[in-house]
Amino acid sequence: MELGLYTFADVGTDPVTGHSVGPAERLRNLVEEIELADQLGLDFFGLGEHHRPDYAASAPAVALAAAALRTKNIRLSSAVSVLSSDDPIRVFQQFATLDNLSQGRAEIMAGRGSFVESFPLFGYELSDYDTLFAEKLEMLIALNEGEFFSWPGGKHTPKVDARGVYPRPFQDKLPLWIAVGGTPQSVARAAMLGLPLALAIIGGEPHRFAPLFKLYREAAVKFGRDPAALKTSINVHGFVAETSQEAIDTAYPPHSDVMNRIGRERGWGPSSKAQFEASAGKLGANFAGSPAEVTDKILANYEIFGFDRFVIQMAIGVMDHSKLMKAIELFGTKVAPEVRKATSRETETQPVPADA
Numbered sequence: 001m002e003l004g005l006y007t008f009a010d011v012g013t014d015p016v017t018g019h020s021v022g023p024a025e026r027l028r029n030l031v032e033e034i035e036l037a038d039q040l041g042l043d044f045f046g047l048g049e050h051h052r053p054d055y056a057a058s059a060p061a062v063a064l065a066a067a068a069l070r071t072k073n074i075r076l077s078s079a080v081s082v083l084s085s086d087d088p089i090r091v092f093q094q095f096a097t098l099d100n101l102s103q104g105r106a107e108i109m110a111g112r113g114s115f116v117e118s119f120p121l122f123g124y125e126l127s128d129y130d131t132l133f134a135e136k137l138e139m140l141i142a143l144n145e146g147e148f149f150s151w152p153g154g155k156h157t158p159k160v161d162a163r164g165v166y167p168r169p170f171q172d173k174l175p176l177w178i179a180v181g182g183t184p185q186s187v188a189r190a191a192m193l194g195l196p197l198a199l200a201i202i203g204g205e206p207h208r209f210a211p212l213f214k215l216y217r218e219a220a221v222k223f224g225r226d227p228a229a230l231k232t233s234i235n236v237h238g239f240v241a242e243t244s245q246e247a248i249d250t251a252y253p254p255h256s257d258v259m260n261r262i263g264r265e266r267g268w269g270p271s272s273k274a275q276f277e278a279s280a281g282k283l284g285a286n287f288a289g290s291p292a293e294v295t296d297k298i299l300a301n302y303e304i305f306g307f308d309r310f311v312i313q314m315a316i317g318v319m320d321h322s323k324l325m326k327a328i329e330l331f332g333t334k335v336a337p338e339v340r341k342a343t344s345r346e347t348e349t350q351p352v353p354a355d356a
Contacts, residue, residue, distance in 0.1 A: 001302065001307070001310060001339060001340065001343045002043035002044055002075075002233075002308060002309040002310070003043055003044070003309070003331075003335075003336045003340070004037070004043050004045055004074075004075070004309065004310075004311045004312075005033070005037055005042065005044070005045050005046070005311065005313070005314065005328065005331070006044075006046035006047065006048060006079040006235060006311050006312075006313050007030065007033070007047060007048070007057075007313060007314075007315040008055045008313075008315075009023075009027065009030050009047065009048075009055055009057040009315075010026070010054060010055060010056075010254070010258065010317050010318050011023055011026050011053075011055065011056050012053075012054050012257075012317075013318060014254070014318045014319060014320065015253045015254055015256075015257045015317070015318070016253050016319070016320070017320065019318075019320075021318050023056040026056045027056055027063055029321045029324075030047070030056075030063060030067075031066050031067045031070060032321075033045075033315070033324065033325065034064075034070075034071060034074065034076070035067065035070045036325060036328050036329065036332075037328055037332065038070075038071035038072060038074040040328070040329065040331075040333060040336070041332060041336065042074060042328075042332050043074065043075060043309070044074065044075045044077065044309065044311060045064075045067070045074055045075070045076055045077070046077045046078065046079025046080075046109060046235075046311060047060040047063055047064055047076075047077075047078060047079060048060070048079045049078060049080065049081055049082050049113075049118075050115055050117070051117040051118045051121055052117055054258075054261070060079075060081065061078070061097070061098050062094075064076040064077075064078075064098055064106070065098050065101050068098060068101040068102035068105070068106075069101060071102070071105075073105070074105065075105050075106075075107055076098060076102055076105050076106055076107070077106070077107035077108065077109050077177070078095070078107075078108055078109050078110075079109045079179070079198075079235070080110060080111030081108055081109065081110050081111070082111065082112070082113035082115075082118050083111070083133060083137060083140065084112050084113060084118075084119070084129065084132035084133040084136060085113070085118035085119050085121070085122045085132070086122070088136045088139040088140040088143060088157070089139075089143060089160075089165060091108065091140060092108075092144065092165060092174070093165065093167070095107075095108050095169075096166075096167050096168060097167060099169040099171055099174060100167055100169070100170045102170075103170055104169075104170040104171045106169070106171075106174060106175075107174065107175040107177065108140070108174055108176050108177070109178075109179050109198055110133075110137060110140065110176060110177070110179065111133075111178070111180070111181075112129060112133045112186070114181060124156075128155075128156065131155060131156065132156050134189070135155065135156050136156065136157065137178075137189075139151060140176065141193065141195075143165055144169075144174055144176060147165065147166075147168055148162050148163065148164055149162070149163055149164070149165050150162050150163075175196070176195055176196075177195065177197070177198050177231075177233070178190040178193075178195045178196070179199075179200060179235070180197065180199055180212070182199070182200075182209065182212065184212065184215055187199075187212050187216045187219070188215065188216075188219045190216065191219035191220040191222075191223060191225065191227075191230070192223045194220070194223075194225045194230065195230075196230060196231040196308075197213075197216050197231075197232050197233070198232075198233040198234075198235055198309075199212060199232070199233065199235065200234075200235045200236075201234055201235070201236050201285050202236065202237050202285060203279070203285050204285055205284065206236075206284075206285050206301050206304065207283070207301075207304050209234075209305075210304050213232060213305050213306070216232070217230075231308040231309065232305065232306070232308055232309070233307055233308065233309035233310065233311055234301065234305060234307050234309075234310060235311045235313070236285060236286075236287050236310075236311070236312055236313070237255070237285070237286055237287065237288075237312070237313050237314075237316055238251075238280075238286060238287025238288050238289075238294060238312045238313070238314060239251035239287075239288040239314045239327055240288075240289070240290070240291055240294050240314070240327045240330040240335060241289075241290065241323075241326070241327060242290065242291075242330070244288075244289045244290050244293055247280075247289050247327075248273075248276065248277055248280060250319065250323055250327075251288050251316070251319075252273050252276045253317070253319075254316060254317025254318055254319045255271075255276065255316045255317055256270075256272075256273070256276065256317075257317045257318075258316055258317040259271050276288075282297065287312055291330050291334030291335050291338075292334075294331070294335050295334075295335050295338045295339055295342075298310055298335070298339050299339060299342055299343075302339075302343060310339070312331065314327050314328070314331070
């Protein structure tokens with residue numbers, strides 16, 4: 001199993017210390033976090049695109065390129081690229097450039113976007129939310145196929161006649177994942193296109209999302225694809241500290257600051273620490289806890305989903321950089337080895353097919 005981290009690079013005021021963190025400080029800290037994750041042997045780091053004053057990651061490929069030159073092994077990805085409001089050619093070129101800088105460690109995680117600020121910013125209509133993504137995703141897939149690109153044009157994209165698109169990736173093709181938040185149609189689309197699926201689970205009880213993975217694998221068969229060849233991931237919220245209480249006490253203030261701010265925009269009620277603690281329980285979607293608790297929870301969900309990758313967002317809101325670095329250290333040195341040991345042991349004990 002691959003294990004990794006993702007973030008949106010939050011900026012603003014630390015609700016605990018009152019320290020104000022601007023884009024310059026947050027982006028420098030971000031590169032340090034990615035560098036540490038690489039040194040600890042984690043597999044993946046994702047950076048989510050947003051166009052709001054509370055996030056510094058409006059151009060994920062640029063920040064990831066800075067990290068590429070200070071890392072050796074970790075895969076670097078958007079999480080997600082809001083493809084609907086971007087130009088697929090530019091997205092491809094940016095991540096192909098990142099792929100060359102990192103010598104084959106770039107990925108694109110494409111999504112429709114749960115925030116909509118980029119649509120009016122770049123001149124798109126929200127009424128085209130679905131068709132924009134479908135058309136631009138098809139275009140991005142075609143760009144990845146070869147050097148010379150032809151495109152018939154569509155409602156949202158121009159015609160292109162046999163033009164070269166450069167640079168080409170260091171890899172044969174850029175790995176392209178589809179990120180979904182629970183929409184069955186999006187899950188089925190990923191299966192139809194034969195693309196890996198990343199499922200965001202940030203609320204409720206994770207086991208209730210299991211039917212989406214079942215749908216994904218069944219749809220793959222329906223569309224003539226081998227479900228065993230399609231990778232899956234779950235992307236969650238959480239935090240790792242020496243004790244469960246320390247994890248909750250550290251993560252809750254910035255987490256609630258973010259969720260209550262977004263909640264006021266979307267009509268959600270305010271969150272409480274009791275709710276946060278409940279969500280960190282065995283059946284909840286919050287992976288905040290001690291290394292042993294987080295390990296057990298990952299393995300319990302692995303039994304439910306059978307995913308290939310687990311990615312945790314620990315930097316939710318503005319928090320002390322040293323505490324976040326410590327959480328990454330614990331995830332890399334305490335959680336990851338135990339998860340890998342348990343899952344590799346399970347793989348080794350799988351029965352060998354009679355026709356093998």
